[in-house]
Amino acid sequence: xxxxxxxxxxxxxxxxxxxxxxxxxxxxxxxxxxxxxxxxxxxxxxxxxxxxxxxxxxxxxxxxxxxxxxxxxxxxxxxxxxxxxxxxxxxxxxxxxxxxxxxxxxxxxxxxxxxxxxxxxxxxxxxxxxxxxxxxxxxxxxxxxxxxxxxxxxxxxxxxxxxxxxxxxxxxxxxxxxxxxxxxxxxxxxxxxxxxxxxxxxxxxxxxxxxxxxxxxxxxxxxxxxxxxxxxxxxxxxxxxxxxxxxxxxxxxxxxxxxxxxxxxxxxxxxxxxxxxxxxxxxxxxxxxxxxxxxxxxxxxxxxxxxxxxxxxxxxxx
Numbered sequence: 001x002x003x004x005x006x007x008x009x010x011x012x013x014x015x016x017x018x019x020x021x022x023x024x025x026x027x028x029x030x031x032x033x034x035x036x037x038x039x040x041x042x043x044x045x046x047x048x049x050x051x052x053x054x055x056x057x058x059x060x061x062x063x064x065x066x067x068x069x070x071x072x073x074x075x076x077x078x079x080x081x082x083x084x085x086x087x088x089x090x091x092x093x094x095x096x097x098x099x100x101x102x103x104x105x106x107x108x109x110x111x112x113x114x115x116x117x118x119x120x121x122x123x124x125x126x127x128x129x130x131x132x133x134x135x136x137x138x139x140x141x142x143x144x145x146x147x148x149x150x151x152x153x154x155x156x157x158x159x160x161x162x163x164x165x166x167x168x169x170x171x172x173x174x175x176x177x178x179x180x181x182x183x184x185x186x187x188x189x190x191x192x193x194x195x196x197x198x199x200x201x202x203x204x205x206x207x208x209x210x211x212x213x214x215x216x217x218x219x220x221x222x223x224x225x226x227x228x229x230x231x232x233x234x235x236x237x238x239x240x241x242x243x244x245x246x247x248x249x250x251x252x253x254x255x256x257x258x259x260x261x262x263x264x265x266x267x268x269x270x271x272x273x274x275x276x277x278x279x280x281x282x283x284x285x286x287x288x289x290x291x292x293x294x295x296x297x298x299x300x301x302x303x304x305x306x307x308x309x310x311x312x313x314x315x316x317x318x
Contacts, residue, residue: 001141001276006168006230007032007040008260010247011267012238015049016064018073018092022047025090026080028269033084037271038140040088043234043249044105044149044172047073047092050124051174051241054313058101058127065095068104069113082110087139091148091172093128094118100129105146105172107137114139117146120157123310136164142274149173150308152223156300162227162288167279169227171220173235176212176246178312184210187312188244196265203265207246216248225256228284230274237265254282 009028014020025042032040044050048064056064066073073092081088087109094104094116103119118131134157136145145166151157152171161169177188188211192203207213216233224231230253237247250261251272260272279285 001167003276004039004140004142004274005035005037005271006232006251006274007035007037007269007271008232008234008249008251008262009040009042009267009269010235010237010249010262011042011046013043013046013049013236013240015052015241017049018047021049022073022076022080024267025077025088028267029080029084029086029088032269032271033086035271037086040086040269041170041172041232041234042088042090043236044119044174045091045093045103046172046234046236047090049240050236051243053093053125056125061093061101061125061127062095062099065093065101067097068092068094068106068116074106074108074113077106077108078110078112081108085110087114089146089170089172101125101127102129102131103148105148105170107139107144107146107170109139115144115146117148119148119151121150121154121308123150123308123313134161134164136161136166139168142168142276144168144170146170146172149175153219155223155226158223158227158229162229166229167276168230168232168274169223170232171223171234173233174240174245175235176216176248177206177244180311182210182215185215186211188212188246190239190242190244193238193244193265200265207248212246213248220250221252221256221258224252224254224284225282226284226287228254228279228282228286228288230254230278237262237267254278254284 115137145161
């Protein structure tokens with residue numbers, strides 16, 4: 001493998017406005033390509049918007065969702081990739097020909113769809129069907145995987161994707177700044193966003209504290225470090241429906257170090273060069289080699305009924 005340049009972006013999407021969101025994706029992809037990037041990644045549901053979907057009926061979801069790869073958004077992403085000679089990763093709601101609904105994330109190059117992943121732990125809308133498989137594919141000789149938002153909180157998903165060969169895991173999110181049982185969590189007041197030019201300090205304190213980045217840094221570097229992978233985290237900035245999101249899209253290397261991060265309140269991207277040497281130098285590589293699965297394969301694989309509760313989706317918090 002040769003070094004590869006990957007960009008991760010943040011932007012303020014508009015709910016349900018795919019044309020607008022794709023225009024921002026196009027603008028940022030063009031900018032990344034001009035800076036020499038090979039790949040650019042965007043957040044979960046970056047094409048469609050995300051949080052507003054909790055209010056949609058099944059028919060409204062079907063109207064919003066697209067077939068993949070036949071839908072117009074994949075065609076548009078392919079044009080963007082071809083015109084800018086860059087690989088693009090972005091998210092949207094998917095429907096299949098039987099009208100099942102999924103939360104999807106796609107990788108597209110100049111020839112069209114490279115990979116599609118369906119979120120394993122969706123919750124934003126009750127009509128979504130959970131994905132049932134992992135996804136590992138190749139970009140310029142690098143083995144890559146995708147895990148969407150909550151999927152990364154279940155640590156077995158990250159390890160499984162790594163064991164399937166992924167050296168880079170794209171981790172698109174719409175996260176942070178929501179209530180939780182953890183200390184310090186909660187919504188961030190949208191008025192701070194409206195006043196961000198006059199009082200950036202108050203907004204930054206909320207974004208970087210335990211409502212936002214402070215929580216993220218408890219676990220994201222650990223996923224990269226323990227598994228010896230590059231983690232490409234993408235998250236929106238600004239208002240997503242009625243919730244404020246704090247961006248801080250970043251790339252974390254196999255040592256658990258942040259090597260690039262969006263730090264403004266604007267639509268922006270950052271780029272890092274990924275080095276294959278780090279993959280074997282990092283502790284995570286050695287830990288994987290030292291595993292003794294005979295000790296725990298029956299423990300990890302024992303029968304279990306999954307339970308998923310999202311505090312902020314309770315009526316009292318919305």
